[in-house]
Amino acid sequence: MDIKFRLRISACVYKMQQVNEGGEEETMEVKLLLIRSSPFAMSCALALREKGVIFEAVEEKLNAKTDLLLRSNPVHKQVPVLIHNGKPVSQSLVILEYIEEAWPPSDTTPSLLPASAYDRSRARFWADFANKKFIDTGLKLMKRFGEEHATARKEIVEQFITMEEGMRAIGSVGPYFLGDKMSLADVALAPLVPWMTSFEALGELKFPGPEKCGRMHEWLNAMREDPHVVASVPTVDWLLEYTLNFREYIKKHHPGGI
Secondary structure, eight states, X not given: OOHHHHHHHTOOOSEEEEEOTTSOEEEEEEEEXXXXXXXXXXXXXXXXXXXXXXXXXXXXXXXXXXXXXXXXXXXXXXXXEEEETXXXXXXXXXXXXXXXXXXXXXXXXXXXXXXXXHHHHHHHHHHHHIIIIIXXXXXXXXXXXXXHHHHHHHHHHHHHHHHHHHHHHHTOOSSSSSSSSOOHHHHHHTTHHHHHHHHHHHHTOOOOOTXXXXXXXXXXXXXXXXXXXXXHSOOXXXXXXXXXXXXXXXXXHOTTOO
């Protein structure tokens, strides 16, 4: 891990004080088990920073999973895992919902969900779409070959346009998905900021420009300038080099894809 990234992901002494119901200070320990390239871990790190939660970023390795990870997520055995006062929470969308509930909105803590039930449903819908459809399709560009790769190459552009149409249908001014405040939808889609260039290179494709997808590019510009996003994702150049090398590794050792 380079020094710059180490400083960015964990400018964070991970123990913080909070006041309990009895008015006494108690120590709160928050750890996020992650892999630097994981888009799902990026979303969780961003959610914590949006909430103002100080946490320790614990980097795992794909080929050498730690006992802590295996104990914390024995079912899926993968990152991200949030550990809050010793209690593990896994699966990124579950973690995002947990963060919203564990650190509820206040005068100093923003909400990741809108006020109305209908807008909350829309935030959750697009978070699910970004996480389970768009990001997953993009990862196939790195991990799959042949017909599966060709299908993913076509679908990811269609899904990019679908999100543009979704933003327009909502009718929000922006710059975020549902309006002028970041929501669960934005947090789930945030990995596109560093991954967009990699998706284009891995798929030998080009996403539509601002003349066709103006809201998506307005969203991208806003997210690229957000300090919490910048602190939660790797650089575009680092990720591009990593993903291209990883695809070559897969091609050599797993020619059928993974």
